[in-house]
Amino acid sequence: MAYTYDPQNIFARILRGEIPNKTVLETAHTLAFHDIHPQAPIHVLVIPKGPYVTFDHFAAEATPEELLDFHRTTASVIALLGAGEGGYRAITNSGLNGMQEVPHYHLHILGGRVLGRMLDH
Numbered sequence: 001m002a003y004t005y006d007p008q009n010i011f012a013r014i015l016r017g018e019i020p021n022k023t024v025l026e027t028a029h030t031l032a033f034h035d036i037h038p039q040a041p042i043h044v045l046v047i048p049k050g051p052y053v054t055f056d057h058f059a060a061e062a063t064p065e066e067l068l069d070f071h072r073t074t075a076s077v078i079a080l081l082g083a084g085e086g087g088y089r090a091i092t093n094s095g096l097n098g099m100q101e102v103p104h105y106h107l108h109i110l111g112g113r114v115l116g117r118m119l120d121h
């Protein structure tokens with residue numbers, strides 16, 4: 001599968017420092033920041049710094065260092081925010097069916113309340 005990355009997407013602009021974000025944690029390959037429209041008391045987005053469009057793009061083409069850093073940083077974010085105690089949900093949306101709004105791979109970490117069923121219908 002060929003992936004086309006749009007370097008003007010809003011998360012690319014955040015990574016270039018063109019627009020601000022509320023950073024939770026930053027490493028060499030990964031940035032975690034608060035979602036601008038939180039859906040729960042905890043709502044953080046974890047993104048790789050590399051130009052990956054979707055989860056499958058990242059999983060297929062990222063380097064071992066990027067993959068490790070992304071997942072270890074996500075674990076650190078969950079620990080830092082205390083999301084592990086009560087439990088949380090990790091979601092990623094892709095493409096049209098997933099109704100992905102921002103075409104830069106991101107993992108939503110949601111917690112701090114009972115989140116309801118995964119899908120409404």
Ligand code: AMP
Pocket residue numbers: 010019021034035036037038045092093099100101102103
């Ligand atoms: P998705 O529908 O999975 O692509 O989710 C995109 C998410 O990005 C939404 O939850 C938005 O609220 C969030 N978002 C959009 N712009 C920003 C921004 N500038 N800073 C933080 N979160 C944002």
